[in-house]
Amino acid sequence: MTALLASRAAFLVAVVLLGLGLFVLIDDPNLLKKILGLNVFQTGIFLVYVAAAVRAGGRSPLVVEGGGPYVNPLPHVLILTAIVVGVSVTALAAALVARIHAERATVRADELRDGAGEVRDRE
Amino acid sequence: MSEVLPWLxxxxxxxxxxxxxxxxxxxxxxxxxxxxxATVHTALATWTAWTVAVDGPTRFVVGGLPARLGIELAADALSASFLLLVSLVGLWVLxxxxxxxxxxxxxxxLYLALLAGLSGLCITRDVFNLYVFLEISGLAGYALVALGDGRDAAPAALRYLLVGTVGASLYLLGIGYLYVATGTLNMSAMAAELVAVGHDGRLVVAAFAFVTVGLGVKMALFPVHTWKPDAYRAAPAGIAALLAALVSTVAGYAFLRLLLSVFTATLFGVNPLLGASLRAAAVLSVGAGAVLAVRQRDVRRMLAYSSVSQFGVAVAGxxxxxxxxLAGGVVHLLGHAVMKSGAFAAVGVxxxxxxxxxxxxxxxxxxxxxVTSGALAALSFGLVGIPPLVGFFGKWYIVLSAVRSGxxxxxxxxxxxxxxxxxYFGRLVQRLYLESGSRPADTRYGAVSAGMVxxxxxxxxxxxGLGLASAELVELLRPSLSGVGP
Amino acid sequence: MSTSSLVPVLLVGVPLSAVVPIGLSRARPNLREAWTFLASVSVLGLAVQATTTVLDGEVVEVGLGHVVTGVPFALRIDAFGALFALLAAVLWLVASVYSVGYVRELDERHQTRYFAAFAASIATTMGVALAANLLTLFVFYELLTLATYPLVTHYETATARRSGRTYLAYTLTGGVAILAGIALVYAVTGSVDFSPGGVGGLAADPTLATVGYALLVVGFGVKAALVPLHGWLPGAMVAPTPVSGLLHAVAVVKSGVFGLARVVLFVFGVDALRSLGLAAPLALAAAATMLIAGVLALRQDKLKRGLAYSTVSQLSYIVLGIALLSPTAAFGALLHLVAHAFMKITLFFCAGVVYVETHVEYVSRMDGLWRRLPGTMVAFAVGSAGLVGLPAIAGFVSKWYLVLGALEADAAPFAAVFLLAGLLKLLYFWPVLSTAAGGGDALDGFSPIAATGGGDREAAHDGGQADGWERRTPTTEATWLLLGPLLVTAGGAVVLGVVPDATPFWDLARAVVAEVFRSG
Structure with missing residues (x-):
């Protein structure tokens, strides 16, 4: 019962993280914060998976004689993969922000829109 | 011969x-x-397509595990045609x-990573594996856009990355729900489980919604299309020709694959509202994409918005x-990919x-x-939907099917x-042919190679060719699409 | 594949493949025109061959794969197709001769593009004529639009561009309506093949069939220039005159009428239309078009625009003849399809000669032109008399059957409309001819006769005062490349008026009517 409640709570936290991440991602003009928002958003999803793997009274799935029940290991494996993907995405995003900063001398989306660093040398 | 699949x-x-x-x-x-x-890949893809056409669908489970546990790769006529598209476009873009x-x-x-990711998307039958390939091709795509040398390339790539990753993450969330509902990641096992659990559960409906929105972002349906015009504008022309042909198209294939092999038409039968919403979204995309395209002055942005409209057509199918x-949607997707790729290449020239x-x-x-103008004009009219170019035929099947289902x-x-x-295409062609420009004569630009043209x-x-052979293509596709229902 | 089944393929393929050598012979005009003549003579030979085959009672059909699943891409030579193909083939040859004279006299730009697009237009017209089902027809019909677009916009002026845009907007919108109509008909019946008397099965869903019919009529009505869908045609007169002559009096507009007739007679069929009661609205639209366009023509000063409105009106003679659903009226309509082609192309050719020789484009400035261009104006008189419906010229015969058919169908008001529209024609053409016949130097008493020798064109062009025309004979009035074709077509109109039953068109029209009204 407590486990169930715990998992419910976990889903609730996940929803909060999803909302928070998406809000920052959309609303904050700072590109770095947008990336952070994206990370929070993804973490929310990871949490959904991990919480779904929980079984009442489950233990970590190191199989020993008469050891069950175990939590479902598969979502953990999936999320490990997803985290790797997430890290790559974050790295690429950070590299892009670094380039934007080098070229345009700003990391704010609103200033980019207003043409910051635009030397207007095209043609 | 199914051992060919992982090699793709x-x-x-x-x-x-x-x-x-x-x-x-x-x-x-x-x-x-x-x-x-790319040549080897094309040979493998052709071999796969040939095998499928002659012997029927082929499958392979990685590691020799039972399909329910291992990662299943499979190719039917549908996968094979998108696989061929990927390798052929990959080849001619080179x-x-x-x-x-x-x-x-x-x-x-990055090009090779994209090729690998897209090929994987075409043949995998594991929903999580599909996510991984989606992100591999996505990452390659984001980075390829950033290769553009303008100052707008990095911001466009970053925007593409942010939006695209949210899309992929929503897809991940969706399949998480599906996993909770069915306890498996294999598509056919999922479909079987869904029959047992019923298609009307909240989990299933939510899963479909998340998957649709997630892949909708990748397909750039209105209103989650915003990454596309900037990305295609900022990317190098050759890359735009590659991405415009493949990335969204294969996402469209992935959506169709899930619809066909996981959800099936039963989903729409049980939840009519879902089907209606999807149709509404598609119609909205058709209209909004076109209206936005009309308003563009930049040719590449115009082509990008045109894609928003054209994907609406395919999704409507x-x-x-x-x-x-479905056959109409597939023909339209394939045809659009070929023509849009050519159009971007022509614009690049x-x-x-x-x-x-x-x-x-x-x-x-x-x-x-x-020569390039001739090709661009032909492709424009093809994209408009004038026969005998392929753009017409997909629309025909969709319209006919829509009429039959009221x-x-x-x-x-x-x-x-x-x-x-x-x-908007008429305007472009008319400018191209019938008006005289006021281009400064002294500007000298780089030569254009025969390969580019x-x-x-x-x-x-x-x-x-696709247009002339569309009826045969539909006949080939028919067995792999008949699972959907009436 | 037997030799006879090659004929429909070649009829489309020969002019289509002529596009390539024409395009490649850019630098050598004589060679380029040789290709055009080679193609048009071969096409004429093929069309005659096709006509003979059909009149022997044989229908040739050849399938080339599928357009879409369930609908073959097929060409077929039946009587109606042969009639249209033969007409287009004869007039293409004549128009080719005329074109050469016209573009060379005027030293036009983009001559290669002109001849290439012309050949492509003929190829697609042949495809329309020989299509064995509605979807195949549609494919060629759309291509015809694209092939003629460069001809409409030939001069690349602002007006030409605007007209080209209007043309594309009208015809491709019409194309979408046709496509929708085809989809509806196909969804109801499962077939869009042409079969005399209709495909049948339309009664399964009368509502859808009616909507489909309306869409098809509206769609084809664009090129057939039914009022209010005719807006593109007068604007398209900005094209070079041979284009107006062959395409906007024969090939393009008649492909609209042809498509309409195919829908009425070969897809829906006489019986189905009678039971659905769908012919009357079409007949009313056609009758209204005849009168409205006839009146609008009266207000045109520009000769070619006037002729365009006359075309709008005359096309509806044909449409009305078909919509009356009576064998005699349909026979008259088919004859009029041919007769109008010969007469109207003559008139356009005349307008072209007038322009080439004198640069006059307006009726009000044609005063006394008869002296300068006697042969041309005689041909003009023949053509216009035929359109009015005077005996011994083609138009009389066809209108005779049209009126007879209207009476036979118990539609006396429509018979009256035919006569009234003829009267409007008289009102339009009489002033043109009388102006041309008037004393040239009398208009402006003290203006000198400026036009002399070869310099007359410039003189007439520059000075509005130069209203007096030098008197010339038919042998010197214009180059034979221009005069020959128009005398041939005028002669054709007379032959069709005097001995219509000696021409293959007569037999073909009879065969069509026999086929279509077999059951009724």
């Missing part, structure tokens, strides 16, 4: 891994390596980039959930030869680049899309 993914990965090493010794090793790989760039080793490494509607970027600047350029709004929207696209011309010819 592995074949690009091996040279990809060796490229950084080779790059130490050779400056310009990227293109030859990519060309050899003809463009050899001279038209980008030419760095890094860009070809899918949303009908009849074999005929014009940009390279004359520096023109806006519709107005294209005025009178037909005399400067006659989906009048879908039929009207698809027909209207012809007129809407005429309004050939890319556009080949695309036009393939679009014609």
């Amino acid at each position: 993914v592995v074949a690009p990965v091996v040279p990809l891994a060796s490229l950084p090493i080779l790059a130490f010794r050779f400056d310009r090793v990227g293109w030859p390596v990519a060309a050899i790989t 003809a463009y980039t050899r001279r038209g760039g980008p030419r760095s080793n890094l860009s070809y490494a 899918f949303a009908l959930a009849t074999p005929l509607g 014009v940009e390279a030869a004359t520096g023109a970027r806006t519709v107005d600047e294209f005025a009178g350029l037909a005399t400067d680049v006659p 989906a009048w709004i879908v039929a009207a929207a698809v027909l209207a899309s012809t007129l809407l696209s005429l309004s 050939a890319t556009a011309v080949v695309a036009a010819l393939v679009a014609l």
Whole structure:
């Protein structure tokens, strides 16, 4: 019962993280914060998976004689993969922000829109 | 012979891994390596398609595990046609980039990663594996956009990355729900479980919604299309030709695959509202994309918005959930990919030869680049939907299916899309041929290689060939689409 | 594949493949025109061959794969197709001769593009004529639009561009309506093949069938220039005159009428239309078009625009003849399809000669032109008399059957409309001819006769005062490349008026009527 409640709570936290991440991602003009928002958003999803793997009274799935029940290991494996993907995405995003900063001398989306660093040398 | 399937993914990965090493010794090793790989890949894809056409669908489970546990790869006529599209477009885009760039080793490494990711998307039958391939191709795509040398390239790539990753994450969330509901990640096992659990559960409906929105972002349906125009504007022309043809198209395939092999038409039968919403979204995309395209001055942005509209047409076909509607959607997706790729290549040639970027600047350029202009005009009318280019035929099946199922709004929207696209493509062609430009005569631009022009011309010819053979294509696709229902 | 089944393929393929050598012979005009003549003579030979085959009672059909699943891409030579193909083939040859004279006299730009697009237009017209089902027809019909677009916009002026845009907007919108109509008909019946008397099965869903019919009529009505869908045609007169002559009096507009007739007679069929009661609205629209366009023509001063409105009106003679659903009226309509082609192309050719020789484009400035261009104006008189419906010229015969058919169908008001429209024609053409016949130097008493020798064109062009025309004979009035074709077509109109039953068109029209009204 407590486990169930715990998992419910976990889903609730996940929803909060999803909302928070998406809000920052959309609303904050700072590109770095947008990336952070994206990370929070993804973490929310990871949490959904991990919480779904929980079984009442489950233990970590190191199989020993008469050891069950175990939590479902598969979502953990999936999320490990997803985290790797997430890290790559974050790295690429950070590299892009670094380039934007080098070229345009700003990391704010609103200033980019207003043409910051635009030397207007095209043609 | 099903052992060929994993090689479709592995074949690009091996040279990809060796490229950084080779790059130490050779400056310009990227293109030859990519060309050899793409040729081998095309051979593998052709072999797969041939096998499927002759012997029927083929499958392979990685590691020899039972399909329910291992990762299942499979190819039927549907997968095979998208696989062929990926390798052929990959091949002819190389003809463009050899001279038209980008030419760095890094860009070809990304190209190979994209090829691997897209091939994987076409053949995997594991929903999580599909996510991984989606992100591999996504990452390659984001980075490829950033290769553009303008100041807008990095912001466009970052925007593409942010939006695209949210899309992929929503997809991940969706399949998480599906996993909770069914306890498996294998598509056919999922479909079987769904029959047992019922298609009307909240989990299933939510899963479909998340998957649709997630892949909708990748397909760039309105209103989650915002990454597309900037990305296609900022990317190097050859890359735009590659991405415009493949990335969204294969996402469209992935959506269709899930609809076909996981959800099935039962989903729409049990939840009519879902089907109706999808149709509404598609129709909205058709209209909004066209209206936005009309308003563009920049040619590449216009083409990007046109894609928003055209994907609406294809998804409308899918949303009908009849074999005929699906076939129409598939023909439309494939045809659009070929033609849009050619159109971007042609626009790239014009940009390279004359520096023109806006519709107005294209005025009178037909005399400067006659062959390319001819190809661009043909492709434009093909995209509008004038037979015998392939653009017409997908629409025919969708309209016919819509009429038969009484989906009048879908039929009207698809027909209207012809007129809407005429309004912006007609303008482009007219400028190109009938108006004289005021281009400064002293500007000298880089030469254009035969390969660059050939890319556009080949695309036009393939679009014609696909159009003439569309009925046969539909017959070949039919068995793999009949699972959907009536 | 037997030799006879090659004929329909070649009829489309020969002019289509002529586009390539024409395009490649850019630098050598004589060679380029040789290709055009080679193609048009071969096409005429093929069309005659096709006509003979059909009149022997044989129908040739050849399938080339599928357009879409369930609908073959097929060409077929039946009587109606042969009639249209033969007409287009004869007039293409004549128009080719005329074109050469016209573009060379005026030293036009883009001559290669002109001849290439012309050949492509003929190829697609042949495809329309020989299509064995509605979808195949549609494919060629759309291509015809694209092939003629460069001809409409030939001069690349602002007006030409605007007209080209209007043309594309009208015809491709019409194309979408046709497509929708085809989809509806196909969804109801499962077939869009042409079969005399209709495909049948339309009663399964009368509502859808009616909507489909309306869409098809509206769609084809654009090229057939039914009022209010005719807006593109007068604007398209900005094209070079041979284009107006062959395409906007024969090939393009008649492909609209042809498509309409195919829908009425070969897809829906006489019986189905009678039971659905769908013919009357079409007949009313056609009758209204005849009168409205006839009146609008009276207000045109520009000769070619006037002729365009006359075309709008005359096309509806044909449409009305078909919509009356009576064998005699249909026979008259088919004859009028041919007769109008010969007469109207003559008139356009005359307008072209007038322009080439004198640069006059307006009726009000044609005063006394008869002296300068006697042969041309005689041909003009023949053509216009035929359109009015005077005996011994083609138009009389066809209108005779049209009126007879209207009476036979108990539609006396429509018979009256035919006569009234003829009267409007008289009102339009009489002033043109009387102006041309008037004393040239009398208009402006003290103006000198400026036009002398070869310099007359410039003189007439520059000075509005130069209203007096030098008197010339038919042998010197214009180059034979221009005069020959128009005398041939005028002669054709007379032959069709005097001995209509000696021409293959008569037999073909009879065969069509026999086929279509077999059951009724």
